[in-house]
Amino acid sequence: xxxxxxxxxxxxxxxxxxxxxxxxxxxxxxxxxxxxxxxxxxxxxxxxxxxxxxxxxxxxxxxxxxxxxxxxxxxxxxxxxxxxxxxxxxxxxxxxxxxxxxxxxxxxxxxxxxxxxxxxxxxxxxxxxxxxxxxxxxxxxxxxxxxxxxxxxxxxxxxxxxxxxxxxxxxxxxxxxxxxxxxxxxxxxxxxxxxxxxxxxxxxxxxxxxxxxxxxxxxxxxxxxxxxxxxxxxxxxxxxxxxxxxxxxxxxxxxxxxxxxxxxxxxxxxxxxxxxxxxxxxxxxxxxxxxxxxxxxxxxxxxxxxxxxxxxxxxxxxxxxxxxxxxxxxxxxxxxxxxxxxxxxxxxxxxxxxxxxxxxxxxxxxxxxxxxxxxxxxxxxxxxxxxxxxxxxxxxxxxxxxxxxxxxxxxxxxxxxxxxxxxxxxxxxx
Amino acid sequence: xxxxxxxxxxxxxxxxxxxxxxxxxxxxxxxxxxxxxxxxxxxxxxxxxxxxxxxxxxxxxxxxxxxxxxxxxxxxxxxxxxxxxxxxxxxxxxxxxxxxxxxxxxxxxxxxxxxxxxxxxxxxxxxxxxxxxxxxxxxxxxxxxxxxxxxxxxxxxxxxxxxxxxxxxxxxxxxxxxxxxxxxxxxxxxxxxxxxxxxxxxxxxxxxxxxxxxxxxxxxxxxxxxxxxxxxxxxxxxxxxxxxxxxxxxxxxxxx
Numbered sequence: 001x002x003x004x005x006x007x008x009x010x011x012x013x014x015x016x017x018x019x020x021x022x023x024x025x026x027x028x029x030x031x032x033x034x035x036x037x038x039x040x041x042x043x044x045x046x047x048x049x050x051x052x053x054x055x056x057x058x059x060x061x062x063x064x065x066x067x068x069x070x071x072x073x074x075x076x077x078x079x080x081x082x083x084x085x086x087x088x089x090x091x092x093x094x095x096x097x098x099x100x101x102x103x104x105x106x107x108x109x110x111x112x113x114x115x116x117x118x119x120x121x122x123x124x125x126x127x128x129x130x131x132x133x134x135x136x137x138x139x140x141x142x143x144x145x146x147x148x149x150x151x152x153x154x155x156x157x158x159x160x161x162x163x164x165x166x167x168x169x170x171x172x173x174x175x176x177x178x179x180x181x182x183x184x185x186x187x188x189x190x191x192x193x194x195x196x197x198x199x200x201x202x203x204x205x206x207x208x209x210x211x212x213x214x215x216x217x218x219x220x221x222x223x224x225x226x227x228x229x230x231x232x233x234x235x236x237x238x239x240x241x242x243x244x245x246x247x248x249x250x251x252x253x254x255x256x257x258x259x260x261x262x263x264x265x266x267x268x269x270x271x272x273x274x275x276x277x278x279x280x281x282x283x284x285x286x287x288x289x290x291x292x293x294x295x296x297x298x299x300x301x302x303x304x305x306x307x308x309x310x311x312x313x314x315x316x317x318x319x320x321x322x323x324x325x326x327x328x329x330x331x332x333x334x335x336x337x338x339x340x341x342x343x344x345x346x347x348x349x350x351x352x353x354x355x356x357x358x359x360x361x362x363x364x365x366x367x368x369x370x371x372x373x374x375x376x377x378x379x380x381x382x383x384x385x386x387x388x389x390x391x392x393x394x395x396x397x398x399x400x401x402x403x404x405x406x407x408x409x410x411x412x413x414x415x416x417x418x419x420x421x422x423x424x425x426x427x428x429x430x
Numbered sequence: 431x432x433x434x435x436x437x438x439x440x441x442x443x444x445x446x447x448x449x450x451x452x453x454x455x456x457x458x459x460x461x462x463x464x465x466x467x468x469x470x471x472x473x474x475x476x477x478x479x480x481x482x483x484x485x486x487x488x489x490x491x492x493x494x495x496x497x498x499x500x501x502x503x504x505x506x507x508x509x510x511x512x513x514x515x516x517x518x519x520x521x522x523x524x525x526x527x528x529x530x531x532x533x534x535x536x537x538x539x540x541x542x543x544x545x546x547x548x549x550x551x552x553x554x555x556x557x558x559x560x561x562x563x564x565x566x567x568x569x570x571x572x573x574x575x576x577x578x579x580x581x582x583x584x585x586x587x588x589x590x591x592x593x594x595x596x597x598x599x600x601x602x603x604x605x606x607x608x609x610x611x612x613x614x615x616x617x618x619x620x621x622x623x624x625x626x627x628x629x630x631x632x633x634x635x636x637x638x639x640x641x642x643x644x645x646x647x648x649x650x651x652x653x654x655x656x657x658x659x660x661x662x663x664x665x666x667x668x669x670x671x672x673x674x675x676x677x678x679x680x681x682x683x684x685x686x
Contacts, residue, residue, distance in 0.1 A: 382526055384508055385520065386534075388517075388518050390594070392509050393509065399526075399537060
């Protein structure tokens with residue numbers, strides 16, 4: 001069943017994308033066809049049980065035809081100065097306002113950081129190999145749409161044996177009624193990088209849609225730390241799909257902080273694709289008002305002797321609601337893996353609702369797995385205990401809430417911990 | 431009757447829990463510097479009285495009055511009662527994951543707006559008091575009661591009392607679950623640090639705590655009422671005779 005009746009205007013689409021190399025155009029065309037061929041996700045599908053896909057699709061599909069990727073205007077590039085706390089800074093609105101900057105030392109080391117459209121022309125060998133490889137047009141309707149229409153993107157390439165000590169910060173904003181972000185990261189063997197992927201800003205129109213795809217490829221013995229913060233204004237509906245693939249002995253730490261937006265759906269995960277691969281996935285959602293969060297978190301073990309852990313916490317107040325589905329999938333030939341997940345939800349008042357569904361798809365016999373989920377209202381006896389020491393009700397609620405997320409947040413890598421803590425306290429204090 | 435030494439005055443207090451009357455008319459007058467023990471069997475209403483005085487929302491006060499230092503306690507919520515100088519040492523202290531002891535105490539002291547330990551001296555006083563109660567320094571950064579033994583929890587209750595310097599401290603079965611060494615430490619902590627010109631209410635089953643803390647008055651609670659009040663000798667008498675004998679006597683009196 002397709003509810004979207006959008007004519008396939010390939011010709012016009014091509015005409016507007018004259019800067020793109022042929023390979024990218026083919027990829028877009030193919031993805032566009034996939035998008036049109038795929039039915040809207042059915043609500044009976046477990047991934048879409050909690051969020052209506054229509055909310056994430058523009059009411060007026062003809063608007064999609066106005067999406068015009070264009071080469072960025074480099075004049076602003078030289079105006080931005082790099083904060084000394086960071087190794088790089090990428091800014092992303094619509095493509096002509098996309099820029100990326102690295103410290104001069106890193107530029108010399110062979111690290112490439114630029115807007116994705118330029119990279120498709122200038123670094124076709126790398127981009128061609130990886131773009132759409134983890135999240136391609138067969139991933140799902142919305143992912144196909146992104147690969148067809150992405151209109152603002154960034155590309156980071158870290159060669160082998162490079163340790164980028166300070167984080168690279170990305171600031172991503174919506175523009176117009178449809179924003180299609182795309183981020184491609186390729187990290188070489190034995191290299192280290194920390195990325196802060198910060199989504200914020202206002203959607204001026206009620207129906208503004210944001211669709212973002214993040215693909216991260218991490219080589220042998222590499223380390224990737226990725227923080228995804230979503231703090232859109234209250235009118236934004238967003239759908240973010242993220243995957244990291246880590247090879248032999250590589251380490252990935254991903255943190256998702258869901259704070260903003262109206263309807264926010266995220267499908268994030270790590271593919272453990274080599275022995276010794278180790279992935280930690282953390283999430284903290286703080287919802288209030290009428291916010292809706294839907295997080296699907298995945299650990300996919302395709303290799304033996306790989307290790308993963310999911311620790312996801314949700315706090316909801318007012319009439320906010322959330323669904324958390326955590327999937328551990330271990331392939332038949334992926335032996336001796338360890339995979340754990342826990343999802344805890346704290347409801348601060350009666351109107352708030354949470355659902356938590358841990359999922360296990362274990363296809364092999366030799367595996368160590370565990371999962372746990374809890375949903376509980378704020379403990380009245382804890383509140384009384386704190387109040388009996390002179391702490392006001394509101395402060396007691398905040399102390400318990402911060403205590404609830406503390407055991408999770410304290411495991412975050414230093415720079416990510418500080419930032420996440422600031423964002424959460426900021427939201428709690430309104 | 432005005433008594434300027436009177437620090438806590440409970441008059442004919444009735445308390446209901448889930449529609450059932452648990453405290454059936456308790457009166458208690460505590461003067462500055464006094465220590466009172468309330469003794470009684472399980473289910474006699476001792477802990478309910480303690481909770482009700484501290485403002486637990488499940489304990490509904492149906493009639494009676496409570497005044498502390500001239501203020502109407504029943505008008506206040508649990509926070510306000512604490513700020514006014516009331517302290518409850520819990521029989522079963524709560525575990526609060528993710529909140530460290532030191533941060534919690536800072537928050538509690540900050541809420542007092544300077545009425546208590548000067549924040550500048552916080553660290554010094556905190557360390558001193560931990561030493562006094564033989565609490566290892568590492569407890570400061572542990573989560574409140576998380577993985578604490580029974581004795582450690584009770585010591586932490588007393589540490590909080592010491593730090594918050596209340597006017598009236600109600601210690602609800604602080605002695606239960608303590609071995610003899612821990613009991614001595616806790617009792618010494620109470621004797622050393624209990625408010626000198628304030629009041630202490632020791633709620634207990636057993637005489638043994640009173641070996642270390644000599645009460646000025648002993649009250650015996652039975653079925654929601656104080657049925658007998660006396661000096662320290664009453665606790666010894668009770669220890670020798672047991673609650674059942676007393677219960678039988680009192681039942682006869684009221685003609686049950």
